[in-house]
Each structure stands twice: as structure tokens, then as C-alpha cells.
Amino acid sequence: MSLLLAPWTRLSLLVVLLLAAGVCVVLYEPQRLLSEGWPPGLPVGTAVLLFAAAYGVCTAALVPRPLLNLASGALFGSQFGLVAAVGGSVIGAGISFGLGRMMGRDALRPLIRGRWLQAADDQLARHGFRSMLAVRIFPGLPFAVANYAAALSRCGWLPFLLATAIGVVPNTAAYVIAGASASSPTSPAFLGSFAFIALSAVGAAVVAWRKRHRLAPVRKPERTVPARELTAVHPPVVTAAPHGP
Numbered sequence: 001m002s003l004l005l006a007p008w009t010r011l012s013l014l015v016v017l018l019l020a021a022g023v024c025v026v027l028y029e030p031q032r033l034l035s036e037g038w039p040p041g042l043p044v045g046t047a048v049l050l051f052a053a054a055y056g057v058c059t060a061a062l063v064p065r066p067l068l069n070l071a072s073g074a075l076f077g078s079q080f081g082l083v084a085a086v087g088g089s090v091i092g093a094g095i096s097f098g099l100g101r102m103m104g105r106d107a108l109r110p111l112i113r114g115r116w117l118q119a120a121d122d123q124l125a126r127h128g129f130r131s132m133l134a135v136r137i138f139p140g141l142p143f144a145v146a147n148y149a150a151a152l153s154r155c156g157w158l159p160f161l162l163a164t165a166i167g168v169v170p171n172t173a174a175y176v177i178a179g180a181s182a183s184s185p186t187s188p189a190f191l192g193s194f195a196f197i198a199l200s201a202v203g204a205a206v207v208a209w210r211k212r213h214r215l216a217p218v219r220k221p222e223r224t225v226p227a228r229e230l231t232a233v234h235p236p237v238v239t240a241a242p243h244g245p
Contacts, residue, residue, distance in 0.1 A: 014103035021061035030058050048076065048084045055088025060095040065143045069172050073179025081176040086169060093147050093164045100151025121153045128159035136167025138204035171200055 024030075055068050068088065072081040123131050132155065135146050150160055178193040185191075 010103040014099060017099075018062060025058075025061060025063050030054075030061075030063060044076075044080060048080055048087075051075065051084045052087035052091060055084065056091025056095055059088065059092025059144060060099065060147075062144050065089065065172075066175050069175030070179035070182070073176035074182060076180075078173075078177050078180045081180060082169075082173050085172045085176050086165065089143070089168045089172065090161060090165050092143075094161060096144055096147035097151045097157070097160055100148040104148070105152050124150065125154035128155040129163045131155075132160055132163035133167045136164055137170060138200065140204045171197070174200070 051072065055072070058068060059065060069081075069085045072085040072088075075081065076084055132150065135141065141149070174193040174196040177189050178197075181187050181190040181193070
């Protein structure tokens, strides 16, 4: 295998790429650029598609999704903003998942040896859709972190993307509605959306605490040794018998 295709070389390139993306996010704040509006005369459908594509790239570049969701709502309103944000979330998840699979999995996969890591990997391999759906509905891990972590597992593409498309809708809708109604911070829509965001965060913490034991690997019951097997068995003692005349 050539040096360029070596697993650790690809992983190093991925780390450099993500670091550069993080620096660009801090310096240029692309989420602000996405909320400044589009050229006049551009059809709404085209604008939504372009925003979704830019949203996906920004998400893969570690831009926080809540900021992008707020920008989507402020730019397109609740309905079109939700379509753009959910579409961008799926695109960004696919980009991150693909980059993680191609550039990081071969190098980091052998390091999945810990008890919790192996249990999480087994869970994603056996119940990929259900596990990813829970991760998306109950926010805990950052979106980009969950994407790159899932890329290291044995989760399939279809369960990953399908669970993302369905699971991000509730939380994304709350942020989009908040962005669309940001001009009226005392409106019921704005207050209700932020109440939902707060409750979902609390619910995620509760569910994670109550279900934490499911990640623990199942231990095989220890074999009970019968008492008779514990009794030491001594070999027969051979003594020299006296011989007669």
C-alpha cells in the first residue's frame, strides 16, 4: 500500500482538514453569511436547495447546527426553513459519515477495544436505525461528533441517513421556528420553541442516565463448581506390603 493510502496518513489529512475548517468557522462565521439573504429574483426553490447544500458543507466543517437552524428560520420562515435545515442536516451527515469512513475508520477501528466502545459498536451494528434515531431525537452529542463517531462503527449507510432524516425533525423545527419568530421574542411561537428545546435537553439527560446500562456488555454467568469437584482427590497411596517367607 502506498504512503498516500496508508490509514494513518488519511487520518492525519482528515484531522488537518477539520482543524482548518474549525479555524475558518471561528474567523468567518459562515452561519452569518447564510442569513444575509439571497440575490433578488432567485426562486425560492433554488434558494432552498443552495442553502441546504451550504448548510451540509458547514455542518461537516463543524459549524454548530443550532446557529444554522436559526439562520434557516430567519431567512426562509418556518416551512421552507424546516425543509432547508432538514435537507442540509442529511447532506452534512452524509458528508461527515463518508469522510470518517474513507479517511479515519481504518486507522481508528483497531483502537475500539474498551468495554464501552465495543458495546456501543455492537449496538450500532445490530440496531443501527433505532440507535441513531435515539441519538438524533434526544440531543446529547454534538451533531458532527455523532456523525464522525458513527462512521467508525459498523452502522450501515441507509439506517444512518434514514434515522438522521427522521430524528432531527423535532429539534430542528424548534430552532427554525425560533429563528423565524426572533423579531418577536415574546410571541408564543418563540417562547414555545425555546421551551421545547429546554425540555428536550432535560429529557435527553434523563434517558441517557436511565439507559446507560444498555451499553454495558452482557456478561456470561460464571459456572458454579459443585462442591464435590472442590474436594481434593488424592491419588491412592501405595505402600510396600511385607512379603512372606
